[in-house]
Amino acid sequence: MRAGLLRHRVSLQALTQTIVAGGGFSEAWSHVSWRRLSITPLTGTELVNAQQIVEKCSHELIGRSYADLDSRSHRFQAAAPGRVTTLAAAIESVDATSLTVDSADHFPASGAGDLDIRIEDELLTVSAGHGTTTWTVTRGAHGTTAAVHDDARPVELLRTLNIGSIQPVD
Secondary structure, eight states: OOGGGOOEEEEEEEEEEEEOGGGOEEEEEEEEEEEEEEEEEOOHHHHHHHHHHSTTOOEEEEOSOOTTOOTTSOOEEEEEEEEEEEBSSOBOOTTOOEEEBSOOTTSOOTTOOOEEEEETTEEEEEEEOTTSSEEEEESSGGGOOOOOBOTTOEEEEEEEEEESOOOOOO
């Protein structure tokens, strides 16, 4: 495999379950690691066959071997980059709960629900401000660490790709 094919920097996330009061449990996706992967949409027979194994599977992810990831004990999803804008102003505090971007063009407008974005190594969840350039965010989403960010840093909308397991290819 040529290294140039691994052009997507992806957050691999594992599904974790926590027992809550009353005997039930809650599920949440937690960041496991950043990986460089090749992402290919599935079509035709490949798509039908994949969805028989993982209901919402839509893409094939190919990367190097990952000895530190045990795909037998986790269900994974990948947050892959999509649309990109830039920060209009620096985020100078890890406690900041809003940010301003240069443009919201091509980002989902109101009614889109929560969106995951990435600035450098931090994942953030946008909960309000869709369709505007000022967004209300939850910092350090999915187990990442909140950080300060300079203005003009890229802000990537993350697409969630459901994958059942990780099959490394050398």
